[in-house]
Amino acid sequence: xxxxxxxxxxxxxxxxxxxxxxxxxxxxxxxxxxxxxxxxxxxxxxxxxxxxxxxxxxxxxxxxxxxxxxxxxxxxxxxxxxxxxxxxxxxxxxxxxxxxxxxxxxxxxx
Amino acid sequence: xxxxxxxxxxxxxxxxxxxxxxxxxxxxxxxxxxxxxxxxxxxxxxxxxxxxxxxxxxxxxxxxxxxxxxxxxxxxxxxxxxxxxxxxxxxxxxxxxxxxxxxxxxxxxxxxxxxxxxx
Numbered sequence: 001x002x003x004x005x006x007x008x009x010x011x012x013x014x015x016x017x018x019x020x021x022x023x024x025x026x027x028x029x030x031x032x033x034x035x036x037x038x039x040x041x042x043x044x045x046x047x048x049x050x051x052x053x054x055x056x057x058x059x060x061x062x063x064x065x066x067x068x069x070x071x072x073x074x075x076x077x078x079x080x081x082x083x084x085x086x087x088x089x090x091x092x093x094x095x096x097x098x099x100x101x102x103x104x105x106x107x108x109x110x
Numbered sequence: 111x112x113x114x115x116x117x118x119x120x121x122x123x124x125x126x127x128x129x130x131x132x133x134x135x136x137x138x139x140x141x142x143x144x145x146x147x148x149x150x151x152x153x154x155x156x157x158x159x160x161x162x163x164x165x166x167x168x169x170x171x172x173x174x175x176x177x178x179x180x181x182x183x184x185x186x187x188x189x190x191x192x193x194x195x196x197x198x199x200x201x202x203x204x205x206x207x208x209x210x211x212x213x214x215x216x217x218x219x220x221x222x223x224x225x226x227x228x229x
Contacts, residue, residue: 034217042222043114043200043221043222043223044200044220045220046217046218049217089152089153091153098143098155098218099155100145100152100153100154100155101152102152103152103153
């Protein structure tokens with residue numbers, strides 16, 4: 001069962017513009033949400049997270065928004081840079097049981 | 111601090127064989143989780159070990175098993191390999207301690223993965 005879904009397998013944006021990556025989940029018990037970034041031949045690296053008691057968390061160019069009523073999570077990257085090109089996974093966690101989405105491949109064009 | 115290491119990095123097996131993958135967590139981390147990554151399926155959770163005990167388990171058949179040693183190193187075993195088991199297997203380590211309210215606030219740190227090909 002896919003408890004975490006990323007419905008867009010790919011996204012292409014121009015350098016300097018905003019990238020918005022979306023994620024939906026089905027289990028309302030998830031209490032912690034994370035975004036990971038993955039480059040080819042490397043393991044995913046942690047990017048940003050948000051607790052279920054918040055609706056926004058910001059870290060530099062990266063902002064994660066959580067809409068609990070819609071069970072929706074999004075990652076905003078502003079401004080996007082070519083080095084941001086990677087696969088982005090969203091994850092939802094409950095008691096260290098972490099479920100990932102299928103990933104969205106972001107391409108930032110110079 | 112050294113990161114999470116996984117061995118071997120690449121492995122080729124044939125159907126019906128078994129395989130053991132190894133993961134060494136970051137020093138001091140007590141939780142090790144295993145994931146399978148296949149194209150289009152993203153990262154699928156296999157299981158999590160904490161202090162030598164399996165604490166969480168995903169929806170994988172019994173052919174997939176694991177264990178954790180007293181030094182927190184973990185192994186994953188897949189028996190009777192099938193073609194569909196070809197994937198990148200990732201392990202991740204974390205402190206493993208949930209907050210008092212049960213919030214899972216640990217960040218997981220991933221290893222580079224083991225690429226398993228089943229022929």
